[in-house]
Amino acid sequence: MNVPLFPLNSIVLPRGRIPLQLFEPRYIDMLTRCLKEDRGFVVVLLREGVETKKEAAFYDIGTYVRIIDFQQLDNGLLGITVEGQGKVSVVRSWQEADGLNLGDVECLMDEADCKVPERYTELPSVLRALFRHPVIRDLDMEVDYEDARDVGWRLTELLPLDKQEKQRLVELQDPLERLSRLQTLLEALEQD
Structure with missing residues (x-):
């Protein structure tokens, strides 16, 4: 599958959602094409560089997303909300003239469906x-607090972790391994 890549x-x-503000012509054009062709794009985490610069290095595991909402923002920029569909691996990438x-991306296998084990009951809490935070509540995401995948994915997105740690959590394919790592990281955060 050949898709646009959006380094962030x-x-x-x-099943996660993220609001984005688009103002660069390359991304406005991308949005127009995605809406016209009813397709999404892939959000990848920046390894080096800045979101607004053309020179950027990014990780090769990201998430294919679909646009679920868009509107003109008060600041004049175009606002969109995207929702994650599935994790992908970027096999090859290149940059257009703009x-x-x-x-070229390959879909990764779906993670195993499993319940949150008793030893991780603090994580859903x-x-x-x-x-309860208004910004997160406004994204109107549905969460299954008993599903180890959902709990791990949402905590990975929302906890204040450094980006290398977030990427390690993204790359895990075992929801229980992700919960174990998150439990350890939460305990470290509580000690700081």
């Missing part, structure tokens, strides 16, 4: 607390 300093995972990154 943020991540989104399957600076838009494109890539932390997630519920995060979902």
Whole structure:
């Protein structure tokens, strides 16, 4: 599958949502093409560089997203909300003359469906607390607090972790391994 790549300093995972502001011509054109062709794009985490610069290095595991809402913002920019569909691996990437990154991607296998084990009951509670924040509540995401994938994905997106750690969590394919790592990271955050 050949798709546009959107390098960000943020991540989104399957069933997650993220609001974006578009103002660069390359991304306005990308949005127009995606809407016209009823297709999405891939959000990848920046490894080096800045979101607004054409020179940027990014990780090769990201999330295919679809546009679920768009509107003109008060600041004159175009605002969109995207929702993660599935994790992908960027097999090959290149940059168009206008600076838009494109890539050949392969869909990764779906993660195993499993319940949150008893030993991680604190994690859904932390997630519920995060979902009380108005900005997160406004994204209108549905969360299954008993699903290890959902809990792990949302905590990976929302916790204040450095981007290398977030990417390591994104790349995990085992929801229980992700919960274990998140539990350890939360304990470290509480000690700081």
